[in-house]
Amino acid sequence: MNREQGYQLPLFLDFNAPFTLEGFLGKKVDHILSMTGIILVCGIKASGKTHLVESLSKEAKRRGLKSHCIAADITCDLNSLYSIDEYDLVCVDDLHKVCGIREWEIALFHLANFMTDTQRKLILSSEKSPENLSFELKDLYSRIVSANRIYLGPFDDATRLDIMIKMAERKGFEISEEAAKFIISRCRRDMEEIARLVNEIEVETMRLHSKVTIPFLKKVLKV
Template sequence: MQLSLPFTRSQQLGFDEFVEAPGTDAVRFLADPGEAHALVVGAPGTGKTHLLTAACQQAYQQEQQAAYIPLADTDTLTPAILQGLASFDLVCVDDLDRVAGQPEWETALFNCYNECDAGAARLVVAGTGAAQEIGFQLPDLVSRLRAALVLRTSPLDDEEAVVALRRRAAFASFELPDAVARFLLRRIPRDMPTLVRALDALAEHTFAEQRKVTVPSARAWLEQQQID
């Protein structure tokens, strides 16, 4: 697999670690390489990046070429990053909102869509809303994105969040008891990115201490921390 930008450990989570809210079906569609171009839509922290990078992971496992491009990094990227991707099997472009209203980026996205459409690449993009909702101005780009399959992500309820935390912990070989997961939900802001950062930090601390995590040990650790 060729990646336009390197993965971090958190970006290696697969579809098995993703927990979907009822009524959404993004995993089934994204896991099927025969599906059409897709636009993943959802509020911040609902798993869009996880889905895109999981799709790249699956492509890697199937010995396909995939590119993951996070437009949140536009301070260090130029629109040229979207060129020459038609030979890939999968192209994932994250954080569309960051470039809406910027003519050079919108033109580059439009050209990327056309190149993928003409070649063999499946294009999957993600943002917080439909093209017109997040402020794209180029009519042809809006038209292309409207033609894509729309997949929605939703916030998790408490039970789903517990499952998500425990799956992520298992991925990192960290044994997270149900009671500790529920304790974290009660004590930490309920958005998943904050919970995940706390979980990763707790796991690192627990591994360093070389002991199992319990509610008392998690409470003692949390009292010494300031979770951003």
């Protein structure tokens, strides 16, 4: 199996505003702001993506980092994406609005490369996961699909199933919809537990050289 290099379990946040960033995220603030490279915040409309991104930017400034936020919009001056040499953290909100626009994708590709190569932070937000966005530039897609992710709730069962299946794909193995439903019906429904189970199932698929079947899951989950 081809396992994704450097993959980290995503963060799952059931976001409610208003909040104090430190109070809501606790030590996760330190974890997020210690990351370098690309961080993708995913959540449905009105889930709090913009509020979280702007709050992280303000917190970075409070900690002495130079931070800049850009709203992805076709009316935005793209030169702002090429003039970021001085910033430690750049946030681009609403990535989904500019996917498929070549000029934006080229600018974002160069921005992603620069922030990654110089060990800085690029935080993007999107209503959709990158697997469900229509990128023209395959190289940009490969950068963003491998980003560290933060998922914002609330999470219904359909979202849990989708995230579980996508997590397995990113880690290099397959969980079918039938298998995902079997898992969901037999575990706690919080996303941290689901992420832990996907990680455990991955280990067992390699150890047992097995696909994720219902008999396999019964053995792994001991049900």
